[in-house]
Amino acid sequence: MTATRTDAKPPSGTDWQLPPRPSTRLRTALIIGAVAAFTIATCLPAIGGVQLDFGALVSHWDNGSGLLLQLFQPDFAFLPRTVQPMLETLQMALVGAVAAALLSVPLTLWAAAPTNPNGLSRRILRAIVNVIRAVPDLVYATILVAMVGVGALPGLLTLFLFDLGIIVKLVSEAIDSADHPYIEAGKAAGGTQTQINRVTVLPQVWPLFANQWLYTLELNVRISAILGIVGAGGIGRLLDERRAFYAYDDVSVIVLEILVVVVLIEVASNLLRRRLV
């Protein structure tokens, strides 16, 4: 006799004796409520919110479509004029990355726990690095331009500071989360922290550094292309100038150039990373 399937029913005269169902309803409601309130608060221009104007987007689209069309028709005759500024951009990116790489080694070792047992100096350095990282790149550039004048120097300084913040934070965290059993051997042999760091730790963490140095190089090329907009050197200045003249065919040449360079650097850096690490 085949068994017949019936809908599951509790045995007659009794109820399912289920365990109490955990209710996350209240918590979910609170979270959604908080998010909604936050979002509404961001849309109120009165207290500084954003005025959502999707309508404007639609109406201005006609204005914009002409410009956009020009954007897709690059004027390659403009290319020669971009060479010198592009070169300056690349130089700034490279020199900034190298300078930051050099200084990042001692600072990172200072900021990581296995290499610097002094908790106080570590915390102070970490706090300074966090403050440096809280300022966006272009803000540095704007202020530095006002301080030292227009040109490649404020751009270089911006990249240097920005990269240093990133490298020290990321590599010191990586050092902290890795194991370093050889440090105990160095201590047992009577070495100073500096000897241990230089001879045993540094060769071990070199791939961590190389990884971040390549990353900052990539990042620099992208950033330095626009630093010129605020006067800090590179192709950004030319870009802004052409845009102000509504010469969108020139603008698109520049943007294409930036695109190509960024992609090339990314590819090259991925190749290098595989060989080195």
Place this chain on the structure above:
Amino acid sequence: MTANDPNTLLPRRPSRLVPTLAAVAVGIVVIAATAGLPIDWRDLGTVPAQLVHFGGLMFESPNWEKLPRALTEMWRSISMAWIGAILCVLVSIPLGMLAAGSVGPVWVRLPLRGVFAVIRAVPEVIIALILLTITGLTPFTGALALGIAGIGTQGKWVYETIESVQEGASEAVRAAGGGTAEVTRWALWPAAAPALLSLALYRFEINIRTSAVLGLVGAGGIGSMLANYTNYRQWDTVGMLLIVVVVVTMTMDAISGAIRRRITRGPGIARTTRTALPARTTRSRNVDRVR
């Protein structure tokens, strides 16, 4: 003593010619790049003194009178960042899922990934500048720019997350007769949701910094205020603005970071077992990236 001299019994030292040549080549390129920069290197020597001088002007007595306005503008930048993040996430999650290996067909995946790569390669400021010319110098344009520019990186993170979900749950759904839609809804989404949520919050964190940058080129918010007062060389106000930016950014980073850790760790962990957890949860390589 010399009969047993270890020096005569040594194996040959491996050649270090190639790395040395490479290092020399890189060194030459770097020196050439440095020399070619149109900088008067004597100026470099005066920089520390100038930094100290301007640092004094900015921070000795910051102009707190303008604080209310600064806070309003800061909220404007945060709003730009928030709305931009919402727009970005709303677009990039479906598109990113389609671009994932386990979901979309090849002829959909590759073009999508290409679009992501192109958007990623174009700096946000340029997207913003172009948008500004179309829709005007408003914070809404800034939010739009942030939303669009973020799609590149966010889309990539989404499909990487989906692809890193383990096979088991998808297999189970398929075995029960589910198609791609069911697999996505019942296997991929639940597994990936915490990571995707965490990445969405991270996008918000990144956007806060970028919104200040967009403000500098005219989108409004604290960046605009900063640009204005820097142009007028009103250093005491600039100092106050910098303090506001740093404090607010660090606070939002801390709050957002704490929420993200809570999301990826999961809520149901009793206090008694907390010490058994590792000090750091595993972070995807990309979560540490700035952009």
Place this chain on the structure above:
Amino acid sequence: MNTDQHRAEARAQLAASASWSIRLDDVSVTYPNGTKALRNVSLDIAAGEMVSVVGLSGSGKSTLIRTINGLVPATSGTVAVGPHTVTGLRGRQLRRLRGHVGMIFQGFNLADRTSVYRNVLVGRFASTPTYRNLLGLTTATDRELALRSLQSVGMLDKVWTRAAQLSGGQKQRVAIARALTQQPSVMLADEPVASLDPPTAHAVMNDLRRVNTETGLTVLVNIHLMDLARTYTTRMIGLRDGELVYDGSAADATEADFERIYGRPIQPDDRLDR
């Protein structure tokens, strides 16, 4: 000359320092989190002895061995090595003392991405001024000592190899060479063979015993395997829950003694060769 003779000669040429005694006087160690790792341990080890410290994990063996070179400070009591008192030393004096105490570890503690040569040179840290290390300079003496140490453990042919490419037994040998390069007066070994398979474990214990018999170096070995303790060492210290429960001849220790030390009946895992 065959390689064994090479090795014996190299060992003889390395031994330049006199061998020291080890003394613990009522030493207790309490960790900051409240754990009492050692309770009132006193022992006297003469120069030139080869002693094993036996006990289960958590019995305090690791703590005991680390009080001798100050890696763990004693909370009370005094530790003396040779003519020096270890307790209370810090900074340069502590480092100088550590230079005379060689130590090898269960996990080998080598820098994997670095060559065997550089790893062995770590033994010269205490006698090298820091600036030399910063610039990567080595003196002729450093080089000579490092190479002779490697020769004495039979690892000279691997001198330029990256440490990561070695097997466990080879790594431990390199670690021994690192310790020998210090020209130590005492050799400490914290569970040196726990990560090695039986034949390799025997080989490494043999190396340690040879260092002791040929050069008269005082050797203290932490070990949890009864047969290795009995075979390779002359004297045995038993620890249980931080307390000294046995101090006597290793060969004469009976199974009952071991059961007292372990606090439980003998299991097959307590022997290396079953």
